[in-house]
Amino acid sequence: MAQPTTSLLCTGLSFEWPDGRPVLDGFHLAVGPGRTGLIGLNGAGKSTLLRLLAGELTPTSGAVKAAGEIGYLPQGLTLDTGLRVDEALGVRAAREALHAIESGSTDQRHFDAVGDDWDVEERARALLDRLGLHRLGLDRTTGELSGGEAVLLRLATLLLRRPDVLLLDEPTNNLDRAARERLYETVAGWGGVMVIVSHDRELLQHVDQIAELRDGQVTWYGGNFTEYERTVAAQQETAERLLRNAESDVQRQKRDLAEARMRLDRSASYGRKRSVTRNDPHIVAGKLKRQGQETAGRLQGMHTERLEEAKRKLTAAEEAVRDDAEIRIDLPRTAVPAGRTVLSLDKVRLPHGITADLELRGPERIALVGRNGAGKSTLLRTIAGELAPLRGEVVVPVPLRHLPQRLDLLDDKLTVVGNVKLFAPGAGDNAVRARLARFLFRGGRADQPAGTLSGGERFRATLAALLLADPPPQLLLLDEPTNNLDLASVRQLTQALAAYQGALIVASHDVPFLRGLGVTRWLELDGELRAVDPM
Template identity: 95%
Template sequence: MAQPTTSLLCTDLSFDWPDGRPVLDGFHLAVGPGRTGLIGLNGAGKSTLLRLLAGELTPTSGTVKVAGELGYLPQGLTLDTGLRVDEALGVRAAREALHAVEGGSTDQRHFDAIGDDWDVEERARALLDRLGLRRLGLDRTTGELSGGEAVLLRLAALLLRRPDVLLLDEPTNNLDRAARERLYETVAGWGGVMVIVSHDRELLQHVDQIAELRDGQVTWYGGNFADYERTVAAQQETAERLLRHAEADVQRQKRDLVDARTRLERSASYGKKRSVTRNDPHIVAGKLKRQGQETAGRLQGMHTERLEEARRKLTAAEEAVRDDAEIRIDLPRTAVPAGRTVLTLERVRLPHGITAELDLRGPERIALVGRNGSGKTTLLRTIAGELAPLSGIITAPVSLRHLPQRLDLLDDKLTVAGNVKLFAPNAGDNAIRARLARFLFRGGRADQPAGTLSGGERFRATLAALLLADPPPQLLLLDEPTNNLDLASVRQLTQALAAYQGALIVASHDLPFLRGLGITRWLELDGELRTVDPM
């Protein structure tokens, strides 16, 4: 039975995709009041679980129970560009009824539409103001909104409903710095039940507890993400120490078993020679032989049991150590000599009055920041040659590659190895597989079709295709690369970029990620491109 404080309850929950791939099996979850950060590796089932809780997916078996009204903010949110803002907020009917009553109407339908929500218009405007959307009039359409503003507008619609339970799936994706700060404030001030799937470390600092979904089960950690990291680090230190002890014990038991066998063989040989020397009768010799064999069997069985027990402990110790594998690669062909011109922008003019001047030399690492809708994606696509500037000159005398937000560079019908082959047609199959192994695509994983990859796997495969391309890129353009990546994948991306020796331009709102890249110059795009102080 659910306790009175349980707001979300999953009982013996199982879910399989239509192609038969299992996601959850016999899963149990109970969530009470407070803010819960749900984390886990890409492909662990976090977003699927939220969709099950929200009723967007039907479980294969088991039950989901929600106490009270539920609000759900999904990933990849899109709004109909023809919608009015008050429609997107779900308050248009109540507003129209309110205006009709204020104009003198006594129609009962208008009173029914308003209900008890007589201050709906004031609440809507105040909420838009709090989320930084003051410029949006309730009568305007949503066609002018950036992706980040669309997320905030959808969040405002949920908050206006005053739900008892709120589910947020990667809510900071595509939000600029100011919008993230407003979201953090909203989360920090939330008094109900909230479950947040996120890789955003700063957002996860505002939760009351961490729930880690791993191998189909949830492990709970009290406190925010920093508390979680400290707890896991201590656990892993203990687990690694126990693993070393278990490995040493297995080796010791192996040596003891070999020594015991050697001693028994010597004893048996000595006993046989002694029996022959004494000319023992066959019946006596046979009895002595059987006794020796029984003793040998007992001793060998004892040492074998000890060895098996040591191996069981080793297996348990190995399972306790996290296998969040690390990318370790060497990319010397991407190196750019200091002082070499990599990119120049001369009097470049883009749509919406954006201008840009830039001189990039050597292996510089540039962070490109700016509010939503400032033109960062447009600038990167223009540098990559995907869009033409309105005027000006762009010169890139080195090979460059562009990693877009959409991750649509891979052919879903080809394998991971096949996709890399497209970018490096002259590389042999063995060379491609050896390189992919460094990106954690080992053995049969290199033969997995790209269309079946999880979000994190797809990102790794795309990154591998770009970095292993022929010719190797000496200028890499990344557009919001940490969107939808789990924390382990963000760490793997940082590791891969640490091995990259070329020039780098990264557009991102993820400040902890940017700070970990060794950024040499911070550029802000706000009508024009200008240098700003490190953030």
């Protein structure tokens, strides 16, 4: 395992995408032993930074140095479905050599392949058991895995390598509750350098420090996520108080400047009248006038300086107060009358013996839960018409849209605007841009190619394309929608869906998120679809 001196170091790191869009500029970072939670708004560059640290991207300038081997678990993991499990774990050659030696082979190649790792098969099986993958045989193929199982298998691969530095990008995506608990235990027991990008509050409770990436710089906070929230809340309370004081001071300085000008004007007017009354010589009158002007200039300059200083403090106070914009949804045509049938599943049978009967009426909100591999995504794809049921009938009499886990609905070569127009070809450019602004794609952001978007930005763009489609959906299917979203974006999504007036079916392992949606029914898929008590 890692030695105490193991570390990551970034110096003068800069990176920009091929279209010239900058992500980091002159960035510096030093990470020591322990578990670091890397957080920040979507688009801040967290995933890009991990890819730079892992060597998957080359910086425009600067350097990344790591003391030891790096293991990297990316977002949006895909595995070759034809791979055997032992091949994915990187132990197939060693296993085959070991079996050959056990069968009596004395070929030196087999001994070289095994090296000192004589217990490789036992370690691999034990690790799969620890991660809840005991059902996987080393000879099976990865095509049989669910999305969550693929993530755990990739993690097992990294742990078998015993890297000095472990980089995890949204590792709890697609994991069911039991799998998340196993991942938490793995993180809690890690003894080397670990950097975790995650929106999972429970996972972030297991870190030693929080690094927040904001505006191209990292701010460090000691302790776990609860400590971070407590510190930020106290800082924001102070910042908001200073902002109120600064606003009051600006108004006060404006009043003082206006009053000073009025007094000076009255004094100058009085001086002119007095000079005329006394019939002062021109030279005396001119001297008095110049003296008055100099005095007035000094006083006005003093008040102006005070006002400018107050404005500078106000600007600093405004920058200290966080103002993370929120997405807004206003789609009146999505409203569904309470008695209207939105979805009907009649004796539907899916692969692996899954059966489902369901009647959905009005603007109901369904939470679809279940273990990894239970078939939740398959059920949603069947409702969306992407898969045909083996038996039974699926009836959807209203406009429907499906947001899949992989967010693969966008054309990477098109801009955000261009992608939305694919779903709403009759909408004008100005109308599309006005609606995209509600999803935080304003100005040049709406012209970004979809291929350059972060995970959270891609989610917002996909959601915008679906909800701005013509006609707007009255039934929305969401498959693990909080994957790849930062904590602020999860809050924004929750508030946005609260304004949605259609029916919802949401498959998610994120129970706090589901609770915030105002779910009307909780359904569990475990061989069959059945109602369960609220979680």
